[in-house]
Amino acid sequence: MSLLDAVAFLTRVPVPVRERFDLARAAWAFPVVGALVGLVVGGVAVAGSLVLPPLVASVLAVAAGVLLTGALHLDGLADCADSCGGRDREARLRIMKDSSVGVYGVAAVVLDLLLLVALVQALVVALPWASAVVVLAGGYAVSRAAILPVALWLPSARPSGTGGVLTGGLQPAGVVVAVIVAVVLVMVGALVWTPLAVVLVGGGVGALIVALWARQTLGGVTGDVFGAVVEISLLGALLAAALALRV
Numbered sequence: 001m002s003l004l005d006a007v008a009f010l011t012r013v014p015v016p017v018r019e020r021f022d023l024a025r026a027a028w029a030f031p032v033v034g035a036l037v038g039l040v041v042g043g044v045a046v047a048g049s050l051v052l053p054p055l056v057a058s059v060l061a062v063a064a065g066v067l068l069t070g071a072l073h074l075d076g077l078a079d080c081a082d083s084c085g086g087r088d089r090e091a092r093l094r095i096m097k098d099s100s101v102g103v104y105g106v107a108a109v110v111l112d113l114l115l116l117v118a119l120v121q122a123l124v125v126a127l128p129w130a131s132a133v134v135v136l137a138g139g140y141a142v143s144r145a146a147i148l149p150v151a152l153w154l155p156s157a158r159p160s161g162t163g164g165v166l167t168g169g170l171q172p173a174g175v176v177v178a179v180i181v182a183v184v185l186v187m188v189g190a191l192v193w194t195p196l197a198v199v200l201v202g203g204g205v206g207a208l209i210v211a212l213w214a215r216q217t218l219g220g221v222t223g224d225v226f227g228a229v230v231e232i233s234l235l236g237a238l239l240a241a242a243l244a245l246r247v
Contacts, residue, residue: 002026006033010144012070024169031145031182038140041065042133045124058121062113065140076227077112078105080210089219093158096224112231119238126245131193138189138196139237142203145182146233147226148175150211157220195244202240206233 004015005022006029044064048057066074079096082105086092095102101109123132152175183200190196210232214225 003029003032006030010034010072011037011068012072013068022169024171024174027148027170027174027178028181030148030178031141031185034144035137035141035185037065037068037144038137039133040068041120041140042136045120045136046129046132049124054121054125055117058117058124061120062117066113073227073230074109074112076224077231078109079224080213080228081105081108083217083224089157089217092217093222096222097158112235115235116238119235119242122242122245123238127193134189134192135196135199135238135241138186138199139203139234139241141182141185142199142237143206143230143234145178146203146207147229148178150207150214150221150229151175151226154211154215155220156222157214157218157225158222195241198240198244199237202243203233203237205240206236209236 002022002025005026007013007015009023009026010030010033041061041064045057045061048060052060078101079098082098082102083092083095084104085102086095120136123135127135148170151170152172186196186200207229210225210229211221214221214228218225
């Protein structure tokens with residue numbers, strides 16, 4: 001049931017949902033769900049590049065990831081970007097709760113997707129198909145696991161929201177297990193592409209940047225912050241992989 005809770009929380013895949021998520025117990029499965037989404041994205045990118053230009057295949061692959069997750073994390077990124085226009089903490093939280101998307105939010109989503117497509121294309125062009133899929137699976141696994149240390153470190157800025165649901169019962173042991181699962185997945189993937197460990201560093205840096213911003217401007221985390229952590233951590237992980245290709 002923990003795996004199903006993680007799938008229901010992180011994706012829009014139709015699974016049996018209980019009345020109450022036990023996200024603290026499902027923490028270990030966050031990187032597993034991320035890896036599965038990454039495998040789909042990587043599979044679409046590689047298969048598509050066999051019959052289509054790599055850029056077109058990469059767009060389709062990123063679109064598949066967006067469909068699987070229901071643009072959930074992109075919505076969080078957009079709300080966080082829009083909140084930068086707020087004068088104080090209360091104004092920022094109010095903006096984040098508003099369902100409309102402003103210019104900052106649109107710009108953040110567009111730039112995020114453009115960079116993600118470019119990174120997927122770079123990986124598909126430069127690596128053998130198995131290595132490209134493994135890198136994407138590793139990056140997606142790390143980006144989902146990155147939510148948990150941030151949730152453990154920072155308090156909920158809005159206890160009644162999604163951030164409060166996750167941070168409320170989260171225990172250090174659960175976070176440690178999830179991080180170990182992510183590291184193990186990356187280590188297994190490194191058997192296919194040796195430098196894969198760089199995604200751990202890049203993903204961690206991306207998550208830290210968002211966490212420091214949330215701490216400074218919001219005094220804690222919200223569900224939208226978790227979405228931004230996923231997106232920026234993913235970009236950081238794949239950027240690190242792209243840099244490793246140039247070394």
